[in-house]
Amino acid sequence: MRTMILQIWALISVVAKFVNADYSEYHNKHMSQQLSLSNNSTSNLLLPFDTTRVPGSPESLYIQDFIINHYKRQMKQNWTIELDNFQENGYNYTNMIFTLDPTNSEKYIVFAAHYDTIVNIDGFIGAVDSAASCSILLYLSQFLDTVSFEDRYLLDKKWDSNEMGIKIIFFDGEEAIHEWTETDSIYGSRHLSEKWMKTGEISQIELFILLDLIGGKRTEKVPNWKIKSYYKSSHKYYQELSHIEDKYLNENNNTNTVAHEKELFPTDVLYLMLNKVLIEDDHVPFYNANVSILHLIPFPFPETWHTINDSFETLDINEIHRWSTILCNFAMKLLSDGL
Numbered sequence: 387m388r389t390m391i392l393q394i395w396a397l398i399s400v401v402a403k404f405v406n407a408d409y410s411e412y413h414n415k416h417m418s419q420q421l422s423l424s425n426n427s428t429s430n431l432l433l434p435f436d437t438t439r440v441p442g443s444p445e446s447l448y449i450q451d452f453i454i455n456h457y458k459r460q461m462k463q464n465w466t467i468e469l470d471n472f473q474e475n476g477y478n479y480t481n482m483i484f485t486l487d488p489t490n491s492e493k494y495i496v497f498a499a500h501y502d503t504i505v506n507i508d509g510f511i512g513a514v515d516s517a518a519s520c521s522i523l524l525y526l527s528q529f530l531d532t533v534s535f536e537d538r539y540l541l542d543k544k545w546d547s548n549e550m551g552i553k554i555i556f557f558d559g560e561e562a563i564h565e566w567t568e569t570d571s572i573y574g575s576r577h578l579s580e581k582w583m584k585t586g587e588i589s590q591i592e593l594f595i596l597l598d599l600i601g602g603k604r605t606e607k608v609p610n611w612k613i614k615s616y617y618k619s620s621h622k623y624y625q626e627l628s629h630i631e632d633k634y635l636n637e638n639n640n641t642n643t644v645a646h647e648k649e650l651f652p653t654d655v656l657y658l659m660l661n662k663v664l665i666e667d668d669h670v671p672f673y674n675a676n677v678s679i680l681h682l683i684p685f686p687f688p689e690t691w692h693t694i695n696d697s698f699e700t701l702d703i704n705e706i707h708r709w710s711t712i713l714c715n716f717a718m719k720l721l722s723d724g725l
């Protein structure tokens with residue numbers, strides 16, 4: 387009788403864990419350590435980006451090492467590391483691609499951001515553009531690595547049946563060297579998309595999620611923003627992401643002193659009806675190759691955008707935590723329910 391009660395209890399716990407999988411236990415344990423503006427520990431994934439990252443510069447090489455070592459040293463699963471090096475306009479560029487694909491699938495969800503900074507603004511740090519987004523990708527990677535490793539039941543039941551892998555891309559050379567034109571911008575994504583067009587890998591991308599300008603403070607000039615839905619082909623994922631955001635806001639605004647505003651508006655369909663590229667970014671060459679794109683970028687842009695003031699003082703750690711949590715839950719939803 388006693389063992390039977392224990393067995394039933396164990397079963398209930400597993401079911402409860404599965405049904406209520408919001409992974410808050412994981413986030414409570416790791417987030418404030420790994421995504422912090424003050425803690426100097428080696429587990430901090432945000433503060434190392436507090437430097438310029440001009441393509442090919444010693445600072446860029448340092449941050450490349452930091453990112454690569456995160457996948458080499460912190461991960462329990464087998465992540466494939468691919469470096470896409472090339473030269474253009476006298477600069478050395480390196481895109482970094484990290485793949486988690488335990489089931490040898492042929493289909494991928496991509497999460498991407500750019501790690502380079504503007505060349506011609508001396509000392510430009512690019513905290514929202516896009517250091518914070520890069521740190522969110524590092525956190526998301528370790529989350530997926532740990533959760534799928536520790537919760538084998540999720541891995542076995544879901545990843546196998548849906549055969550979906552994850553690719554995390556850190557693009558170099560998003561910024562223009564002189565002035566933004568078609569040929570002076572998005573060096574990294576143009577190079578990688580061409581490469582993957584030749585190899586056929588581009589058609590393996592089921593959904594391409596691009597983060598940019600995430601994590602800034604609200605200011606008097608820009609007190610609020612929307613992250614809009616731009617493309618018909620990805621709108622159903624945008625709606626799903628908005629549900630996850632709603633859930634996050636409900637839970638967080640009830641229990642926390644930090645109030646969060648909603649940023650996703652699935653019924654705001656004006657841009658969706660236009661269904662074309664209105665904000666040029668690293669997704670463009672992938673969009674042109676018919677990849678489904680979710681472009682997560684606030685509009686209006688943060689007040690500090692492309693100024694020397696885009697520094698770590700203007701980051702809002704609650705905003706970074708919010709998007710980290712929402713994107714972790716979104717990734718797990720995509721992996722477990724498929725696309």
Ligand SMILES: [Zn+2]
Nearest residue numbers: 504515561692
């Ligand atoms: Zn920029």
